[in-house]
Amino acid sequence: MTDSFLERLFRKHDACNTCPPSDKVINFFDDLIGLLFPDLSVRDFESIEEFKYFAKKSEQDLSTILKYNSELSTNTVNNLCKAFFDKIPELEQMLEEDAVAMFNGDPAAKSSQEVIRSYPGFKAIAAYRIAHALDTLEIQLIPRMISEIVHSRTGIDIHPGARIGRSFCVDHGTGVVIGQTCIIGNHVKIYQGVTLGALSVKKADAKIKRHPTIEDGVVIYAGATILGGDTVIGKNTIIGGNVWITESVPAYSKIYYNQKNHS
Numbered sequence: 001m002t003d004s005f006l007e008r009l010f011r012k013h014d015a016c017n018t019c020p021p022s023d024k025v026i027n028f029f030d031d032l033i034g035l036l037f038p039d040l041s042v043r044d045f046e047s048i049e050e051f052k053y054f055a056k057k058s059e060q061d062l063s064t065i066l067k068y069n070s071e072l073s074t075n076t077v078n079n080l081c082k083a084f085f086d087k088i089p090e091l092e093q094m095l096e097e098d099a100v101a102m103f104n105g106d107p108a109a110k111s112s113q114e115v116i117r118s119y120p121g122f123k124a125i126a127a128y129r130i131a132h133a134l135d136t137l138e139i140q141l142i143p144r145m146i147s148e149i150v151h152s153r154t155g156i157d158i159h160p161g162a163r164i165g166r167s168f169c170v171d172h173g174t175g176v177v178i179g180q181t182c183i184i185g186n187h188v189k190i191y192q193g194v195t196l197g198a199l200s201v202k203k204a205d206a207k208i209k210r211h212p213t214i215e216d217g218v219v220i221y222a223g224a225t226i227l228g229g230d231t232v233i234g235k236n237t238i239i240g241g242n243v244w245i246t247e248s249v250p251a252y253s254k255i256y257y258n259q260k261n262h263s
């Protein structure tokens with residue numbers, strides 16, 4: 001490698017003052033989810049004081065990550081950290097409801113504890129809810145890093161910008177894709193290989209709603225693809241496996257692939 005090439009690379013490194021190291025983001029997420037759920041913790045706490053210290057450390061870790069962006073003042077960083085951790089009690093409650101929804105929706109599950117400890121769908125939803133809370137505060141980059149960390153672990157890709165209601169169940173989950181502007185209601189259940197995507201991938205459409213709306217109580221079976229920002233799947237609808245949908249579906253419908261008509 002020539003000196004000029006190395007100098008050019010160094011200038012890129014020197015200019016990257018907004019880039020938090022991936023390991024710090026990974027550790028922050030893993031420690032936070034372990035704080036919320038003892039089944040996912042790698043630490044044992046001997047006292048409430050030790051537990052409180054660890055909780056405070058999570059706040060300090062987020063502050064350290066945010067300070068890599070030199071454009072954020074110390075006061076702004078402190079306000080963002082406080083705003084995020086103020087959301088944590090509600091976020092923990094929503095994740096408890098997600099775990100119960102997965103337990104109730106899967107006859108093979110023995111307990112909510114089993115869901116929390118071992119189900120990739122729960123881990124993906126936990127990452128989404130944490131990343132979404134950061135995204136709503138307009139924190140850049142970190143939410144996407146968290147979602148991609150867990151995408152690589154689970155095969156489930158949920159954009160932090162999506163809006164997902166309570167008691168969300170992802171069963172099996174591998175290959176699920178939920179796009180940035182997707183809106184999902186309460187008590188929705190989806191299976192592996194489901195895509196909630198966009199009809200257009202033009203950069204000019206970045207700021208418009210490109211992904212579907214899924215209303216309360218919908219079940220979407222494996223391999224279904226639902227596309228488009230104007231597409232609405234009405235409440236309590238059942239979407240069968242391997243269907244392709246680009247138009248809205250009324251509430252209480254059943255949509256399925258009829259092999260007899262596709263010989």
